[in-house]
Amino acid sequence: MLCSSVAFRDARRTLTTTVTLAIFSFCAFASENTSSAERVSRGAYLLHAAGCVACHTDYEHGGTLLAGGRALKTPFGTFYTPNITADPKYGIGNWNKHDFITAMTRGVSPDGTHYYPVFPYTAYSGITADDLSDLWAYLRTVPLSRAPNRKHDVKFPFSIRLANWAWKLMFFRPVTHRTESTHSPEWNRGSYLVTALGHCSECHTPRNLLGATKSKYAYAGTKQGPDGEKVPNITPDRETGIGDWSQSDITWLLQTGFLPDGDVVGSSMADVVEHSTSHLTxxxxxxxxxxxxxxxxxxxxxxxxKEAEQSDVDNW
Ligand code: HEC
Ligand code: HEC
Known part of the structure; x- marks a missing residue:
């Protein structure tokens, strides 16, 4: 608005073409900058929604934002998240946007290495191209960290990265997120937040012996979650899930970490609430x-x- 009125006034005063052009290019520059600022702030929001912060920041040992080093214990060994700041040597500063999108949606690094599915690209493959661009824009603005990556401590044969290639052939199908016209816009937004960004299924769905989620039991909980902890059933089953929770019981938990009985949610869900869901609108x-x-x-x-004996799911 301001820019167009300035240009218009100046044109009326019959300034030389050069000056008018200069004003136009300044305005174009300003609007490009505003839109990239918007991209960055949307990216910051998405980074929280997608839980990147909690995994890629080693808060326990005073690590800085996205500098990696957080240990993730799994039945296959311990993984250490990499530094994803834009440091050219220690982080991903030498990557371009295409490299980033390939890593996020295909689980492949710029040198062709296949990532372990502990990096939830299985879910992130459903993130829209626009949201990936915004995430990338934000990642370029995070203060650089010179924290070196730590080698994973994973058992044989999973220590061989080629095993990831075989795993992906068996279990990985990139997802394209589609709007379902039979459902409301709110439901569709929720589906996107839960399945693609929030990757809730990564913890709340039981896995097979090779660590792939059992889609038949999606969100039905598992006794073998991250760090060997139990992860509850969040389907609306009245007896064993959250079927008797109201919609506001769920939003209250996502905002504050409080359960309907007044207790506080613990273990890794406390991190999810602190670094992810409490930041959402x-x-x-x-x-x-x-x-x-x-x-x-x-x-x-x-x-x-006792309740587990009645379970109709064989978790492992
Ligand atoms: C559950 C933990 C977890 C979450 C959540 C997570 N990551 Fe990662 N990420 C990892 C692990 C572990 C690796 C290393 C995988 C490997 O070495 O095969 C990784 C690798 C990466 C890499 C490759 C880095 C490199 O040097 O090759 C990028 C980029 C990345 N993550 C970005 C993200 C972004 C962006 C998000 C959020 C949208 C995110 N990650 C969320 C665990 C996580
Ligand atoms: C890193 C693993 C992890 C992720 C990711 C995760 N959760 Fe959880 N969630 C847990 C664990 C563990 C608990 C149980 C916490 C406890 O024992 O207090 C839990 C508890 C819950 C509960 C309370 C259920 C009950 O019966 O007490 C709800 C609701 C929930 N999660 C929803 C979600 C949603 C929605 C997402 C995705 C936005 C999500 N979780 C992502 C691990 C996770």
Whole structure:
């Protein structure tokens, strides 16, 4: 607005073409900058929604933002997240946007290495191209860190990266997120937040012996979650899931970490709430709740051993 009125006034005063052009190029520059600033701030929001912060920051040992080094214990060994700041030597400063999109959606590094699925590219392959661009724009603005990457401590044969290639052939199908016209916009937004960005299934779905999620039991909980912890059933099954929670019970948990009985959510979900869901808008938190409440209820208890005996899911 301001730019166009300035240009118009100046044109009326019959300034030379050169000056008018100079004003136009300044305006074009300013608007490009505004849109890239918007991209960066959307990217910061998405980074939280997608939980990158909690995995790629070693808060426990005073690590800086996205400098990596956080240990992730799994049945296959311990993984250490890499530095994803734009440092050219220690981070991903030498990458271009295409490299980033390939890593996020195909699980392949610029030198052709196949990533371990502990980096949830299985879910992130469903992130839209626009959102990936915004994430990339934000990553370029994070202060650089010179923290070197730590080698994973993974058991044979999983220590061979080629095994990831075989794993991907068997279990990885990149997802394209589609809007379902039979559902509301809120449901569709919730589906995108839960399945692609929030990768909730990574922890809440049981896995097979090779670590692939069992889609038949999606969100039904598991006794063998990250760090060997139990992860509850979040399908709307009344007895073993969250079927008796109201929509506001769910949004309240995502905002504050409080469960309906007044207790506080613990273990890795506390990190998810602190670094991810509590940063979301109320609309996005409600969209997640709407989507969760629409899931098919699956009877599977992971709460107590007694209840687990009644379970109809063989977790491992
Ligand atoms: C559950 C933990 C986890 C989450 C969440 C996660 N990552 Fe990662 N990420 C990893 C691990 C572990 C690796 C290393 C994989 C390997 O070595 O095969 C990795 C690798 C990467 C790489 C490749 C770095 C390199 O040097 O090759 C990039 C880029 C990356 N992650 C970006 C992201 C972004 C962006 C997000 C959020 C949208 C994210 N990650 C969320 C665990 C995670
Ligand atoms: C890193 C693993 C992890 C991820 C990712 C994760 N969760 Fe959780 N979640 C857990 C664990 C572990 C618990 C149980 C915490 C406890 O024992 O207090 C939990 C608990 C919950 C509960 C409470 C259920 C109950 O019966 O108490 C809800 C609801 C929930 N998660 C929803 C989500 C949603 C929605 C997402 C995605 C935005 C998500 N979780 C992502 C690990 C995870």
């Amino acid at each position: 109320v609309d996005d938190q409600s969209a997640i709740a709407i989507y969760l409440q629409s899931l098919i209820p699956i009877h599977n208890s992971v709460q107590t051993n």
